[in-house]
Amino acid sequence: MLKTLETLCALPGVSGSEEAVRGYIKERAVKAGCTARTDLMGNLIVEKKAAGAKAGSSAPTKLPHLMLTAHMDEVGFMVKAINDSGYLRFEPVGGIDPRIAFNRRVWVGENRVPGVTGLKAVHLTPLAERSKIPAWGNMYIDIGARDKKEAEAVVSVGDVAVFDSDFVRFGSGNGFIKAKAIDDRFGCAVMVTLMEEELPMDVTFVFSVQEEVGTRGAFGAAFSVKPDIALILEGTTSADLAKVPGHKKVTRLGEGPVLGFMDAGTIYDRGLFEQLRDLAVEHGIPWQIKGRIAGGTDASAIQRSRQGVRVASISAPVRSIHCPNSVAKVSDIEDGLKLARLFVEAVAAGKIK
């Protein structure tokens, strides 16, 4: 699964421009014998039949309709203006910490024009200014253009820019990874892995769009898929860092997948939360909850779909989430996959309370 995650993280997919991620996953879905369609929003909806079931036939016993969801999009930048000297003014797409925005290599637009976000040299910055972060409107991307005309030949206002970042394994036992977009290619990688396995029941996999700008894709996907149960696979914040007191760490790397019970957008289905927790305990998988009621997932959109949907979530804790150098722990990622697989098996076995 790590190889899949590495490939997925490398693909560009800023909210609203998820084509490359969708194309890659669709190809794998088709190869895995699934049916795949792209809806009007751009969500990729993959139907995987239970092992042994003939295409078109439904499961022998009436099981709940299970949907697994992960979002394909990632945060990035959008070009707002091109100035006379050929620099691009930009704003973030999704939540980006302005403190990490400069001196970054980026790829702009569909032609993947290389550029770098600028910040004047420290020598030219008065002392008082060195402790301040420039506002978005004062930042810029340098694409090496000599003037506006040269810039306009390769880039347009409205183009999105994506971070450039490689995939690295590091830390003790090479147990850590760093990459961009672990939020939420982690979820995509878990789902791609599962959709290529033999599953005990029919499962609908939704690879959603535009989660980072307001869970926009999940609304329509939940409406058309009509799930009874939705399991959201996500990346979630970790402040598991030096000097951060325990209660502020939010989640901790290496302490297992994070089970959603409540965040800023959703109070998750209590029964499903307990089921996930019991499965983890039963199988010796570490688990944790978020130590802070914050953030949100596609669950907030899915839960409110039609007459309501039971929602649960499994998340990988991620340091520097929404940054080009996000960090996660391999064991959490693998445990997340294990727990998601166990959950599908439990639903298939009719064990869901």
Place this chain on the structure above:
Amino acid sequence: MNTEKYLKLLCEQTGPTGFERPGAELAAEAIKPFVDEVRVDTLASVIAVRRADPEAAKAATETQCEGNSNASQVSADRPAMLIAAHLDEVGLVVTGHEDGFLCVGPIGGVDQRVFPDRDLCILTDPPIFGVMSVQPPHVLKAEDMSKAIDMDELRVDIGMTQEEAVAAVPVGTPITYRTEGFRIGKTRYVSKTLDDRACFAALIRAAELLKDRKLPWDVYFVGSTGEERAEGGAPAAAFGTGAKVCLAIDVTQASTPDANPKIHTGIDNHELGGGPVITVGPNITKHVGKRLRELAERDRMPVQIAAAPGRTGTDAWHMHIVREGVASGLISLPLRYMHSPTECVDLGDIELCAQLVAAYALDPGQDVLDCLADCEPLHHAKNAEVEKC
């Protein structure tokens, strides 16, 4: 010469101030095909030389080996010129460990604001990967988001427990950026450490331009060390070679939208792609600055002029006062985002820098000879003391 190939080779090598030797050895290999001799000196500076008369030099070296005490007179009869670009780079150094993360301090003038979420190369043997951790907005107050994180508060994530980190990364281990170089636009190149290895690439190119050309003097190409902390690699090389004319080739600030010299600090900003910058001022011997401008005009080379009323913040400042004093000059390469992991230069500027250096090496002009003639007696006396190189 493929300049980009040399930029990639030189800049991606790690070599913060004080830890330059591996980079120096690489740079020595790179310049070797274009010079007569090359070595790495006590302070890890690369000293490469093109002899004015390679045969005579060879003979002199041989007689010297036989114990002829007059051998050093060969170089005393013929003045030498030295052209230096520094090989060291800014970085960080490990100062402690906390919860498995590394505490750091600066090597040279780095901007604390570029570090949060920065991927880094921790120079243990072998090097390991690290990323500067940054607390997520969720655990901060809104006003914290517009504040820089102090260097003292920065911690590097190396994916280890406290015990593992203490064992794996000793205090004093240096750290650098880990940017791979890449091209932007038609003629621009982005990398870490273009300050000042882009200028060493220009020296290699100048040596290439001078290959098989007859030189009036011995010309030393020096990859100096310690520049970012003013720690003397270049002056030591100037002393050791006994050069009478020393040029520093270093980077200078190129303008960016947020750095207008008139509004900001008064430091000169120059245009990227506008050609090399020739400095004038007390740190620059008049006839050197004048000759560089004449040569640029003669060869119809676009150049920019910087007026430096005092310290230039380059090797030129330190080399100027070596021994009895040397004739000093400064050619600068415009560069954006200095000391960041994404410094940016124009490839055309590098080529022009190399051409200007080569033009000066071929023909430093009559003024310099007149000046040297004026100080002839002293010149000979001092040169008798020149150490064997």
